[in-house]
Amino acid sequence: MIKVGIVGTGMISELFAEGAKFVEGMEVVAIQSRDEMKAKEFAKKHKVELTFTDYEGMLKDVRIDAVYIGLPNSLHFEYACKALSAKKITILEKPFLSNLKELDALIDISEETRTMVFEMNRVLCLPNTHVIRDHLEDIAPVRMITMNFSQYSRKYNDLLAGKTPNVFSDEFSGGALVDLGVYGVHLMVDLFGMPNNITYIASQLPNSIDISGNLTLTYDGFLASLVQSKNSRCDNRITIQGEKGTIYASPTASRIDTVILDVGEKKDITVTHEYESMTYTLKEIVRVINEKDEETYRKQLKQIRNVLEVLCAARQSAGIKFTADQK
Amino acid sequence: MIKVGIVGTGMISELFAEGAKFVEGMEVVAIQSRDEMKAKEFAKKHKVELTFTDYEGMLKDVRIDAVYIGLPNSLHFEYACKALSAKKITILEKPFLSNLKELDALIDISEETRTMVFEMNRVLCLPNTHVIRDHLEDIAPVRMITMNFSQYSRKYNDLLAGKTPNVFSDEFSGGALVDLGVYGVHLMVDLFGMPNNITYIASQLPNSIDISGNLTLTYDGFLASLVQSKNSRCDNRITIQGEKGTIYASPTASRIDTVILDVGEKKDITVTHEYESMTYTLKEIVRVINEKDEETYRKQLKQIRNVLEVLCAARQSAGIKFTADQK
Known part of the structure; x- marks a missing residue:
């Protein structure tokens, strides 16, 4: 235990x-x-x-x-x-x-x-993430990816009132990219590896922190646009467009509610999630610890490093500075 | 007549x-x-x-x-x-x-x-474009815009077979941006004026022409991501996210099929289009000619110039070169 x-x-x-x-x-x-x-x-x-x-x-x-x-x-x-x-x-x-x-x-x-x-990381262990992974071959080669993770922040009114909540603070390493964009970056790095180029364009506060932004990741033969916003919202959507078809997924923060495969006609390939998202990740963590699964553990650390590399390169591209960077 | x-x-x-x-x-x-x-x-x-x-x-x-x-x-x-x-x-x-x-x-x-x-320009005169324009105030201020105009080109197989169809040719001034992205650029310039910054990142052919891409337009307080692809497809979508709500529209090339306003709950505000898209534009052209409406005519020319300015700045940003530019 x-x-x-x-x-x-x-x-x-x-x-x-x-x-x-x-x-x-x-x-x-x-x-x-x-x-x-x-x-x-x-x-x-x-x-x-x-x-x-x-x-x-x-x-x-x-x-x-x-x-x-x-x-x-x-x-x-x-x-x-x-x-x-x-x-x-x-x-x-x-x-x-x-x-x-x-x-x-x-x-x-x-x-x-x-x-x-x-x-x-709640998104990688979700059953519907496995569903997406398993169906990429059906639409291959991939040619365009868009993801939108927008969530109107409960703290946005504080910001408008002149305060600086942690989530919008350079001192607390906040911002839309690390808070919401991180889900899309984790998915991209997991499914497609490291991008060739990273460009982040953001709406930034005076302290440089991004309140929203558009992250472009370029790969050989395709690119991905990852959009996040903390001062507006929408039905979040992941669209993976390939030459042979398209996969649509509807994520809400750290869940994926539906997965639709369209290779001529639309087919609902969603699996019902039995647990909330954290449970899946924790079950996997327990398995890795108990089985001393060094290989998976190393892979996870590599994924963490890759994601952090993308986030840091994106921040550099937009000029987003954390106090922690100056230490 | x-x-x-x-x-x-x-x-x-x-x-x-x-x-x-x-x-x-x-x-x-x-x-x-x-x-x-x-x-x-x-x-x-x-x-x-x-x-x-x-x-x-x-x-x-x-x-x-x-x-x-x-x-x-x-x-x-x-x-x-x-x-x-x-x-x-x-x-x-x-x-x-x-x-x-x-x-x-x-x-x-x-x-x-x-x-x-x-x-x-088929998109600006559509009744559903007026519907979007008329409801922007309901969701204001705007905080994030995404548009995806993807259409799998009938000429893509020719390209794969080693030919260079006009639509993918530098000699014929082709590419995804000027072919599909132009709809989104027209809408953005019409609804929000000229952007402060223009960045285009594209998947490019050896002749520099873009087969797909992500155009970021930045404005004061918000930005727009315009995605287009000619080698994949999806249910095209326009999402205009504001602080008070969100407008969703479903465009297919030069039509807008549905407009949904979400300010707490979703409301279908679509108007049924009586004609195909060209008819609306032609009716307006006839009106401007017959009424000698110089003001609207000048406004249209200004819109055309602004859109072309955005397209050219975007091409320059990505390094897309037309033969026509060297003349």
């Missing part, structure tokens, strides 16, 4: 606690928050045994095997380094880290302490 | 002849083709009185007031110059011309001979 301590009591941690309930071999046993009341409330709501106000205290506790870090983006690095140093298996929410320097440093600690680190 | 001579017997000329049948005040009276058989067949099929094999012959004929030029793109300039010099009102198929040098020269002739020149 992998016993997990959750860091942070935000909405994402709630989703984690819910998602973990359906994962055999994993149990949420602890919650950490500097705010004791919040920790206790969370513990009560999700039937979690242990509460901590002190992160270091949780890391020292031998009853905990792993931590899940659902904190603002720029805090991922520090918290993950500490967890890995304490030999706790670490699950980091997406986006994994701010930049490649952080990744290199984190991987070094992970290798030294022989402790595994995972990304809570 | 404006008596029109059609130049060229291709599919587009067939559409023109069909579309003109519903236009009061306009009549197709002549067809010109170097191939006499083709001219006669066309004349018989569409009940056209006069046939010409010689373009100059048709231009000299006093029974003809106007010409419609439905030839490969790079021939537009030469044929339109001759028509305007002969004081024939000229209707040019889209894309209007290859570049701004051609436009300046053509406008000079048009002013000298006091003869009007129009673009057969």
Whole structure:
């Protein structure tokens, strides 16, 4: 049994606690928050045994095997380094880290302490993602890909009121690309590998952070346009256009609700998802840990690195600067 | 009655002849083709009185007031110059011309001979385009626009077989942007004016011509991604995302089949099109001519120039070179 301590009591941690309930071999046993009341409330709501106000205290506790870090983006690095140093298996929410320097440093600690680190990437393990993967051959060769991940941010009104919520902050490594675009980048890198060229054009705040943008990834013989927006919304759509046909998918944040294959006529090839998205990823993480599946683990780390490379190149292309880059 | 001579017997000329049948005040009276058989067949099929094999012959004929030029793109300039010099009102198929040098020269002739020149731009006069225009306020401010105009070319197999059809030729000023992207550019310029920045990233043939691409137009506070592909297809879609809601439209080449307004819940605001797309544009052309509506005419010329400016800047951004640019 992998016993997990959750860091942070935000909405994402709630989703984690819910998602973990359906994962055999994993149990949420602890919650950490500097705010004791919040920790206790969370513990009560999700039937979690242990509460901590002190992160270091949780890391020292031998009853905990792993931590899940659902904190603002720029805090991922520090918290993950500490967890890995304490030999706790670490699950980091997406986006994994701010930049490649952080990744290199984190991987070094992970290798030294022989402790595994995972990304809570919800999109790659979804059954409907496998469906897309399995049907690419039917429409091959691919000639154009468009993805739109737009979600009107709950924090946008705060921004309009003159505040800078974490998700729009350079200090907290925010922005539309790392928050929403990351789903499309993960899919592209998983399905098609690394692009030849990366161009990101964005609507940017004075602090350089992107509130929306259009990321073009070019490959041999085709290109992809990944659009994301945090100040407007639409029925999100993935369209993979090939010479022989087209695949349409409807993603909502980290789910894929429908997959339609059109090779002359439209066919619904959706599979019904049994669980919420986090559950699929957690089941795979548990499998990799228990089976000591080094090959998959290495592949996942490579995917994480590739995605971060694309995100960093895209940010550079648009001139988006995180405070974390200057450290 | 404006008596029109059609130049060229291709599919587009067939559409023109069909579309003109519903236009009061306009009549197709002549067809010109170097191939006499083709001219006669066309004349018989569409009940056209006069046939010409010689373009100059048709231009000299006093029974003809106007010409419609439905030839490969790079021939537009030469044929339109001759028509305007002969004081024939000229209707040019889209894309209007290859570049701004051609436009300046053509406008000079048009002013000298006091003869009007129009673009057969099918998208701007559509009733459903007016519907979109009228509902922008409901979703304002606009924050993200995506358009996808993809159409698998009937000539793509020729290209794969090693030939270079006109539509993929630098000599004939071809490519996905000027052929399909032009619809989206016309809409953007009409609805939002000139963009601040223009970036085109394309999949290009060895002759530099784009077979597909992603055009990003940036405006104050939002941007637009215009995707076009001639070697794949999809359900074409226009999405205009605002802070207060979203407008979806389904265009097929030069029609707009549905318009959906979503400001909390989805509402179908489509109007049924009574005619095919060319008819609407021709009715407006006849109105402008008959009412001597100089203001609308000047506005149209400005729109044509702006669109051509965007197309040329986009081509320059991607390195797409037409033979016509070197003249």
